[in-house]
Amino acid sequence: MAKFIKKRGKGSPGINTASLPDIVFMLLFFFMVVTKLRDAELKVRVVTPFGTELTKLEEKSLVNTIFVGRPVEKFQAIYGTKPRMQLGDKFAEPVEIPLFLERFRVKIPEAQRPKITTSLRVDGKVTMGIVQDIKTELRKANQLKINYSTKKRPDAL
Amino acid sequence: MSKSKVRDMMKNEINAGSMADIAFLLLIFFLVTTTLVEDSGITVKLPPWSTEEPDITKLKTRNVYSVLVNAQNQLLVRGQVMRVEELRKNAKEFIVNPTARPDYAEKPKNALIMLKNDRGTNYATYITVYNELKGAYNELWDDMSSRKYGVAYSEDLPVAWKKSIKEEIPMVLSEAEPTAFGKEN
Structure with missing residues (x-):
């Protein structure tokens, strides 16, 4: 009996904080990675249309993205409201696509290059003219695997 | 005597050496599982670039299913106005031709x-039309796959199965150079 009393008398040891740095670092790494993975700042407004026959894009490292849409409000003073294309993090013209693709291609091991997919994230309200120009450039640059980015339609047509 | 020794050891702190391991485990778990915006869409294989005009004179008219989309987002399918909602069913009927219609x-x-679309066609309309045409083929492949192999069509089927299905019903979709009548925005 006396033994038990003795144990309680010592009081509880303080909470061990040795693992706190680990947890903090974990959170830090997590947020670092999450923010880094996010796409470049979108300078155009893109609301992709709906579809039902979707395929998922595997292997994000083999995907490059072209954005098309109207410039967001803060860029409208400079770039107007006509639909524009965004490559990487800046506005570009369709003629710049081959260079953009080549820059992406050299970073990929040669064996995987045929698997490179170009994802076209195009706003639904854009007309086909600019999309057609982009497609022509892609064909000229021999980048034939493309993916029209679409959202899953909540209900079937 | 030996018992009291054990109790003395209980005063020590809990060993936190494995905490870092657990933390890293969690970190790696989140790293692997976090997918931000799920990227999905309609995958298309573009034809290689060539300046030659394709020769369409060899094709029989009955085998060509022409879909025109104008700048007002209206559909003209084989010379007849059609709503997008009817397109899938009509395309399927055309491809399979169950009643052996001569046309x-x-x-x-x-x-x-x-x-064929116009430069002024809405992108959303174009995608809807493309989606319906692809959907028609997907449904046909599905039918055939369940008939032949008893499973629905998917990309995970054995290559030989997929090949035999696609040999029977190949998806040939040709996109003509668009017209430029409509206004672009």
């Missing part, structure tokens, strides 16, 4: 879909 495709193998 529909001879065989699914011979069917060719020709899609």
